[in-house]
Amino acid sequence: MLDFEKVNWNLISKEVDTYFEKLFPINRSILSSGVLSSLKILQEITDFEIVEIPTGTACFDWTVPEEWSIEHAYISDLQGNIIIDFKDNNLHILNYSESVDKILKFSELENHLHYQKELPDAIPYKTSYFKKDWGFCLSYNQFKELDRNKDYQVKVKSTFGLGAIRIGECLIVGESTDEILISTYSCHPSLANDNLSGMILWTFLLSELKKVKKLKYSYRFVILPETIGAISYLSLNENKVKQNVKSGLVITTVAGPGRFGYKASFKGNDLVDRCVIRTFHENKINFLKYPFDINGSDERQYSSQLFRIPCCTITKDKYYEYKEYHTSLDNLDFVKAEYLVESLKLYLSTIQKIECSMVFFKSLNPGCEPFLRKRNLFSHLGLTKSNIIGLGNENNENILGEFENFDRYRDKILWLMFYCDGNMSLFEISEITNINLDQLITAAKILLVQKLLTQIN
Ligand code: ZN
Secondary structure, eight states, X not given: OOOOTTOOHHHHHHHHHHHHHHHTTSOOOSSSHHHHHHHHHHTTTSOOEEEEEETTOEETTEEOOOEEEEEEEEEEEXXXXXXXXXXXXXXXXXXXXXXXXXXXXXXXXHTTEEOOTTSTTOOBOOBOSSSOOOOEXXXXXXXXXXXXXXXXXXXXXXXXXXXXXXXEEEEEOOSSSOEEEXXXXXXXXSOIIIIIIHHHHHHHHHHHHHTOSSOSSEEEEEEEOTTHHHHHHHHHTHHHHHHHEEEEEEOOOOOOSSOEEEEOOSSSSSHHHHHHHHHHHHTTOOOEEEOOXXXXXXXXXXXXXXXXXXXXXXXXXXXXXXXXXXXXXXXTTTOOHHHHHHHHHHHHHHHHHHHHTTOEEEESOOSSOOOTGGGTOOOTTOOOHHHHXXXXXXXXXXXXHHHTOHHHHHHHHHHHHHHOEEEEEHHHHHHHHTOOHHHHHHHHHHHHHTTSEEEEO
């Protein structure tokens, strides 16, 4: 069973900050060298495979497009003064812009300019992956500065060629072949909450989960460009995914200052939905609930008819919902490492619950209540140290501390003895009794030592 007591959250928080700084400036896109260099940086945290799906590969109704790279992109006046330069911000160029070298009237240029009036200082993030086009994104204030009577020089030097979708992948093998999919996307340039925060959380989640011995489920981690990455991955791994993946978590927008949110799976009451909701309840978090929607992230692909994998998302400032979303204001000032770590804890806690849905105990004393006092389990002073010696747990002191409150723990033990019939999982008992899973785990450990429970495989 998962135990995250020893995780050094402060150290992780510091590392998260480092990786925000390292990865934010990289110009990522669906097929670009930026994705590969970002994955290589994330491999410093923990190892995973990088697999490639080449340009031209047919995947369901789609074809993997060409790889895009950009050398320079700017708008200048005819005196050579540069006004908008991609070098200043990756978002200035319409992602996947083709080359252009022209002098244009303002009225011609205007059709290729993207801005957002409501946020006059923000540069919007725009893409044109599957339609050849070129364009610049700029703040409304920058747009207003342009002279409607002038001509402008526009230069974009970009290339399209054979390349590959790069996908980070790692399968953590548990006792069961049933898998939980943990997915995030990797294609956004210089945007912090959407989607850099998801990339970093995904990697630390992988790193922490690899340290857990004896997982019940297997965990399939994938990090891929949104939409085309998920579609191509599913296309190439159709049978494996259909056979093994039971539920999923799609990680995105996890480090903003706003409230926690939960996007429900298409089923709405799948195991993963219930585990997320329990996690919020246990942590007394007043979360925002978003019903399943056909817009969103890669759950759209994973939950499509051929696969029907129920996927949930835990967010902290969900995409679409915060005003800085998909603009240059979604930057390193908007996110905080400590917010990301809070989200990471919730993802880990959700996985703990998923794991405990496969943990079953059976009472060895089904005939009426056990006589607890006979076993010296309870006294009016609470547990004594001698009761827990032999638990084989390095955290005996903690358990003793936990159990000092007799009244608080008596019920937990009795509920376990009431429900543990070998058929109801520890997670279900936690749901039905509204007792925190951690406390039930502690109580179960005591009952195992006392030979009142046995674990069923
Ligand atoms: Zn996005």
